[in-house]
Amino acid sequence: MLDIKNVTKLFNPGTPDEKAALVDIRLSLKEGDFVTVIGSNGAGKSTLMNIISGVMKPDIGEVSIDGTKVSSSSEYQRSRWIGRVFQDPMAGTAPHMTIEENLAIAYRRGRRRGLSWGVNAAKRKLFSEQLERLGIGLENRLKAKVGLLSGGERQALSLLMATFTQPQILLLDEHTAALDPARAELITKLTERVVREMKLTTLMVTHNMEQAIRLGNRLIMMDKGRIILDIPEERKEHLTVDQLLGEFEQISGHKLADDRIVLG
Numbered sequence: 529m530l531d532i533k534n535v536t537k538l539f540n541p542g543t544p545d546e547k548a549a550l551v552d553i554r555l556s557l558k559e560g561d562f563v564t565v566i567g568s569n570g571a572g573k574s575t576l577m578n579i580i581s582g583v584m585k586p587d588i589g590e591v592s593i594d595g596t597k598v599s600s601s602s603e604y605q606r607s608r609w610i611g612r613v614f615q616d617p618m619a620g621t622a623p624h625m626t627i628e629e630n631l632a633i634a635y636r637r638g639r640r641r642g643l644s645w646g647v648n649a650a651k652r653k654l655f656s657e658q659l660e661r662l663g664i665g666l667e668n669r670l671k672a673k674v675g676l677l678s679g680g681e682r683q684a685l686s687l688l689m690a691t692f693t694q695p696q697i698l699l700l701d702e703h704t705a706a707l708d709p710a711r712a713e714l715i716t717k718l719t720e721r722v723v724r725e726m727k728l729t730t731l732m733v734t735h736n737m738e739q740a741i742r743l744g745n746r747l748i749m750m751d752k753g754r755i756i757l758d759i760p761e762e763r764k765e766h767l768t769v770d771q772l773l774g775e776f777e778q779i780s781g782h783k784l785a786d787d788r789i790v791l792g
């Protein structure tokens with residue numbers, strides 16, 4: 529489904545500030561895999577997300593989705609296959625537009641050109657049905673400006689928008705990190721349900737170790753631009769946070785340094 533072959537990404541190449549953000553990354557995801565990603569500060573997690581979504585191009589290597597090489601296609605072209613939710617609840621939505629207008633944009637993404645931006649009765653019904661599935665009452669607020677929603681409500685809407693057109697891949701970039709614990713839990717539960725129901729191939733960056741162990745069927749750990757640990761479902765089920773941190777230390781030779789680490 530998703531194949532990342534020998535991807536290297538350098539920032540400021542050939543200068544004294546050269547930084548290898550990703551070094552020879554090889555990662556293959558099967559359809560329906562839900563992979564959690566943890567790592568130290570500056571490990572390359574966001575860069576990996578940016579390379580997959582097309583925000584950045586690799587200097588070396590190739591990204592393929594369903595056997596098609598996508599390294600030369602733009603972020604916009606890839607939005608047909610890839611949905612993404614960011615940490616910042618402000619990032620995925622347009623605050624001055626209403627909920628239904630935001631959903632109309634998401635609905636149009638990846639569809640044929642010329643499809644209207646407008647919201648007719650049929651679309652409104654569809655949006656309302658989809659919002660109802662979130663279970664937080666947004667279906668009664670279709671004409672509310674998104675800027676007025678709470679962070680949790682916006683992340684729920686962002687998740688719906690990112691998955692509206694049934695993407696093949698869902699990228700979650702610390703999407704619960706800016707929320708208070710109760711809202712983070714709500715969005716986590718919603719994420720699990722959406723991923724399961726839509727059978728989405730998912731990569732989720734998190735600073736929450738317990739969450740990284742509990743969710744998904746595979747866990748990868750990054751350090752200094754490399755994947756240093758790749759833990760399959762069978763091992764993950766019995767793993768504890770202490771064991772995970774211990775393995776990281778053993779392999780990397782240093783303690784996991786993460787300003788935002790949450791142990792459980």
Ligand SMILES: Nc1ncnc2c1ncn2[C@@H]1O[C@H](COP(=O)(O)OP(=O)(O)OP(=O)(O)O)[C@@H](O)[C@H]1O
Pocket residue numbers: 539540547548549567568569570571572573574575576
């Ligand atoms: N645009 C850029 N220009 C120069 N260096 C960059 C740029 N973006 C990222 N880097 C560097 O590349 C490395 C990887 O950064 P990245 O943001 O991918 O790490 P991360 O694992 O997401 O980190 P964190 O968890 O701290 O957000 C870091 O050393 C970072 O400073």
